[in-house]
Amino acid sequence: MALSDTDTLLIIGGGQAAAQTIAGARQWGFAGRIRLIGEETALPYQRPPLSKAYLKGEMEEERLYFKPADWYAEQNVELSLGVRAEAIDRTARSVSLSDGSAADYDALVLATGSRPRPLPLTGAGLEGVHELRDLRDVDGLKPVVVTGTNMVIIGAGYIGLEAAAVARQLGANVTVIEMARRVLARVTSPVMSTFYTRLHESHGVKIMTGAQTEEILGTNGQVTGVKLVDGTRLEADIVLVGIGILPNQELAQAAGLACDGGILVDEDARTSDDRIFAAGDCTVRPLVHYSRTGRLESVHNAIEQGKLAAAALTGRERPKLDVPWFWSDQYDVKLQIAGLSQDYDDHIVRGDPESGAFAVFYFRSDRLIAVDAVNAAPEFIVTKKLIISGQTLAPAQLQDTSVSMKELAALATA
Amino acid sequence: MAKITYIDHEGTEREIEAKNGETVMEVAVKNGVPGIDADCGGACACATCHVYVDSAFLDKVGSPEAMEQSMLDFAENVKENSRLCCQISVSDALDGLKVTTPESQH
Numbered sequence: 001m002a003l004s005d006t007d008t009l010l011i012i013g014g015g016q017a018a019a020q021t022i023a024g025a026r027q028w029g030f031a032g033r034i035r036l037i038g039e040e041t042a043l044p045y046q047r048p049p050l051s052k053a054y055l056k057g058e059m060e061e062e063r064l065y066f067k068p069a070d071w072y073a074e075q076n077v078e079l080s081l082g083v084r085a086e087a088i089d090r091t092a093r094s095v096s097l098s099d100g101s102a103a104d105y106d107a108l109v110l111a112t113g114s115r116p117r118p119l120p121l122t123g124a125g126l127e128g129v130h131e132l133r134d135l136r137d138v139d140g141l142k143p144v145v146v147t148g149t150n151m152v153i154i155g156a157g158y159i160g161l162e163a164a165a166v167a168r169q170l171g172a173n174v175t176v177i178e179m180a181r182r183v184l185a186r187v188t189s190p191v192m193s194t195f196y197t198r199l200h201e202s203h204g205v206k207i208m209t210g211a212q213t214e215e216i217l218g219t220n221g222q223v224t225g226v227k228l229v230d231g232t233r234l235e236a237d238i239v240l241v242g243i244g245i246l247p248n249q250e251l252a253q254a255a256g257l258a259c260d261g262g263i264l265v266d267e268d269a270r271t272s273d274d275r276i277f278a279a280g281d282c283t284v285r286p287l288v289h290y291s292r293t294g295r296l297e298s299v300h301n302a303i304e305q306g307k308l309a310a311a312a313l314t315g316r317e318r319p320k321l322d323v324p325w326f327w328s329d330q331y332d333v334k335l336q337i338a339g340l341s342q343d344y345d346d347h348i349v350r351g352d353p354e355s356g357a358f359a360v361f362y363f364r365s366d367r368l369i370a371v372d373a374v375n376a377a378p379e380f381i382v383t384k385k386l387i388i389s390g391q392t393l394a395p396a397q398l399q400d401t402s403v404s405m406k407e408l409a410a411l412a413t414a
Numbered sequence: 415m416a417k418i419t420y421i422d423h424e425g426t427e428r429e430i431e432a433k434n435g436e437t438v439m440e441v442a443v444k445n446g447v448p449g450i451d452a453d454c455g456g457a458c459a460c461a462t463c464h465v466y467v468d469s470a471f472l473d474k475v476g477s478p479e480a481m482e483q484s485m486l487d488f489a490e491n492v493k494e495n496s497r498l499c500c501q502i503s504v505s506d507a508l509d510g511l512k513v514t515t516p517e518s519q520h
Binding site: 027046048049063065066067068071075299300303320322325327329334336375377378381382385406 | 440443445458
């Protein structure tokens with residue numbers, strides 16, 4: 001369906017996907033009513049800096065906002081912030097809200113995001129146990145992540161490690177506990193895990209892998225430490241839990257929309273209801289470069305699906321799809337990831353990890369499927385372009401650092 | 415404070431009053447200047463805020479650091495005066511700066 005200018009576009013959620021949908025719809029000529037329902041009170045803002053520059057105190061809240069308040073007024077976008085969507089009535093095309101009112105729609109975009117996976121252990125609710133997902137979480141962390149604080153981070157994923165880097169730079173004593181045998185085990189190769197473990201250890205972070213938390217300890221409601229299954233006790237003034245996220249699909253599910261580990265959408269970000277789209281972390285989408293579906297937790301995905309929904313709603317041609325990409329900043333190391341490395345059956349390292357700049361290329365059935373590029377932008381960009389254009393290079397070619405990435409790009413074959 | 419003029423690939427100009435400390439990218443995005451995507455929000459991770467800097471200001475904006483330079487090496491239609499504008503901070507010295515956006519960031 002394409003919207004007409006007497007229609008109402010309703011958006012649930014106030015993150016990157018929501019902001020992109022709105023910007024796209026207006027840019028592509030939709031002049032009808034746009035209303036955004038956001039549970040948080042802040043204007044739509046960027047999340048990536050939360051675990052980086054914002055936690056470090058190098059960025060004010062205002063700079064996180066995608067657009068200033070004036071922009072929404074100028075663009076005639078109604079913001080209902082601090083309000084929760086409770087239920088979707090698809091027959092009446094109406095969403096009931098936590099303030100007792102209802103919001104009608106002609107088209108609905110669910111950009112409900114995700115939430116931290118809760119730690120199912122005794123003590124998880126103690127004062128001093130934190131999560132890192134939204135602005136308020138970080139506003140709660142900033143005053144307590146200071147010199148000398150004993151901080152235990154549970155989970156060595158990107159969030160945990162980025163927070164560890166910042167906390168260490170702020171002078172905290174940081175221990176990272178990871179249940180798996182290596183850091184970043186869910187998302188990358190052992191080579192990368194070793195590199196990041198060494199990086200953090202060289203900055204004085206203590207990394208404990210194969211370490212399972214049994215209980216968060218506390219007195220008088222305040223956290224005092226963490227007890228591991230093997231009996232080890234770690235002292236902690238604060239504990240940060242970063243063990244993954246869960247898609248916010250319940251609103252869609254309760255309305256009878258198809259969901260399976262996220263809200264199912266097609267290549268246009270459309271759900272099983274013609275009038276309802278979904279974008280961002282909350283979706284399970286076709287991954288066209290990998291001939292499968294999956295859920296992506298990334299800025300790229302939020303932007304792309306926001307654009308897809310806006311394009312479909314304004315009757316525009318579907319924008320060209322990018323290959324999934326990600327980045328992570330820790331200390332002075334920039335990691336850029338292009339593609340999805342899951343299911344790789346071969347990988348090679350280009351450059352020397354000891355030098356601090358290198359890349360790991362991943363292959364499946366002899367085709368290049370992804371790269372983890374550490375301080376190595378050319379490796380990132382070339383891989384991204386190759387995957388999009390359906391081209392590949394051989395492992396031996398990519399391993400040869402005497403040939404530049406620019407020269408290699410010219411040698412790629414279909 | 416600095417007045418910055420954004421010129422799109424068709425030659426349409428837009429002048430914006432920018433605060434010191436913001437980046438040339440942020441000023442553009444927050445004011446709805448078309449032609450600058452800035453997908454990564456200023457992390458120098460995506461190369462979608464490519465602009466051409468007016469030659470009179472090339473010295474004042476300085477030269478790109480290594481990461482930016484290697485991102486630029488692979489951008490489309492890159493020229494001598496190409497920069498990623500998320501890496502240019504506004505200051506009084508940049509008053510009158512003109513930047514032109516390319517036809518596409520991808």
